[in-house]
Amino acid sequence: MSDATSDASGAEQSGGGSTVTVVVAAAANLGIALAKLVAGLISGSSAMLSEAAHSVADTVTEVMLLTALKRSEKPADEDHPLGYGPERYIWAMLAAVATFVGGAVFSLYDGIHTLLRGEELGDPLISYLVLAVAFLLEGFSLRTGVRQVRGEAAHLRMPAPRYLRRTPDTAVKAVVMEDSAALAGLLLAAGGLLGGQLSGSGVWDGIASILIGVLLVYVAWVLCRSNAQLLIGRPLPADMRAGVREELLSVPHIVEVVELTTLIQGPSELLVAAKIDFRDAATAAQIEWACEEAEQQLRERYPSIQRVYLDPTPGRAQRLAARSGG
Numbered sequence: 001m002s003d004a005t006s007d008a009s010g011a012e013q014s015g016g017g018s019t020v021t022v023v024v025a026a027a028a029n030l031g032i033a034l035a036k037l038v039a040g041l042i043s044g045s046s047a048m049l050s051e052a053a054h055s056v057a058d059t060v061t062e063v064m065l066l067t068a069l070k071r072s073e074k075p076a077d078e079d080h081p082l083g084y085g086p087e088r089y090i091w092a093m094l095a096a097v098a099t100f101v102g103g104a105v106f107s108l109y110d111g112i113h114t115l116l117r118g119e120e121l122g123d124p125l126i127s128y129l130v131l132a133v134a135f136l137l138e139g140f141s142l143r144t145g146v147r148q149v150r151g152e153a154a155h156l157r158m159p160a161p162r163y164l165r166r167t168p169d170t171a172v173k174a175v176v177m178e179d180s181a182a183l184a185g186l187l188l189a190a191g192g193l194l195g196g197q198l199s200g201s202g203v204w205d206g207i208a209s210i211l212i213g214v215l216l217v218y219v220a221w222v223l224c225r226s227n228a229q230l231l232i233g234r235p236l237p238a239d240m241r242a243g244v245r246e247e248l249l250s251v252p253h254i255v256e257v258v259e260l261t262t263l264i265q266g267p268s269e270l271l272v273a274a275k276i277d278f279r280d281a282a283t284a285a286q287i288e289w290a291c292e293e294a295e296q297q298l299r300e301r302y303p304s305i306q307r308v309y310l311d312p313t314p315g316r317a318q319r320l321a322a323r324s325g326g
Contacts (some may be wrong), residue, residue, distance in 0.1 A: 026062030057102030085266025104216035111209030279314030
């Protein structure tokens with residue numbers, strides 16, 4: 001199945017699953033952050049302190065993602081006639097910024113500070129234990145997110161990486177990316193500890209901290225870009241737009257789709273607006289029922305389409321004839 005369907009119906013299956021995925025990730029990261037902080041203070045490892053900052057940032061991120069999920073579910077009202085779907089992308093954007101500020105900046109600063117000033121290495125045993133436990137917890141959290149992605153991708157009969165890249169459900173995308181980065185960060189922290197233990201120098205620990213910071217910058221950038229595209233307004237993919245045109249043209253009395261505008265408002269909230277040329281001999285009643293049938297057909301084919309607006313408009317041929325006659 002195409003990328004279009006992942007935009008349309010993929011996230012429709014993920015509402016409840018996204019909440020569970022985010023809650024599991026938040027619970028795991030909160031416990032991990034406290035353990036890493038204690039281990040970092042005892043061992044004096046800058047990489048461990050960077051990992052603690054990483055987990056704190058991830059916890060804040062998950063809280064913001066939960067806020068995004070809950071607030072975006074509010075129904076449309078008089079003040080917000082198109083609903084609150086885009087609000088999830090605002091909070092998800094803030095979550096990505098939190099990852100950058102809370103994790104990346106601290107990790108880069110601490111790593112550079114360690115390289116310039118050095119550090120006294122303490123007993124790394126507790127750090128190794130914390131890293132091992134954190135790896136298991138992060139792995140469980142990542143497994144939850146990956147299972148959701150694979151399930152939705154299998155439902156749509158498309159590769160999981162493509163689904164993750166294109167899905168408008170940025171909550172699950174954030175969890176999978178951040179947990180993947182967390183596992184990589186744990187390996188980097190362990191490498192820094194081992195390098196310092198073998199060489200007696202804190203340089204390796206500082207390098208590990210800087211690499212963790214660079215990794216977090218990349219994750220924050222990808223998530224910011226994804227949410228920014230959806231906030232600005234991302235249309236449905238080309239093949240889905242072609243499907244929308246096909247459905248509209250199959251309705252009796254519709255002659256031409258003069259102009260088609262589509263918008264992803266949320267993971268399961270798609271908007272379709274079109275200027276339609278109806279058959280000249282069609283009555284007002286026939287046009288009204290054609291609009292009803294068009295909306296029904298679109299929602300049957302793409303259940304995530306929540307709003308359909310059709311505007312009767314003279315076709316291109318009529319416009320040219322009118323201009324020629326003028």
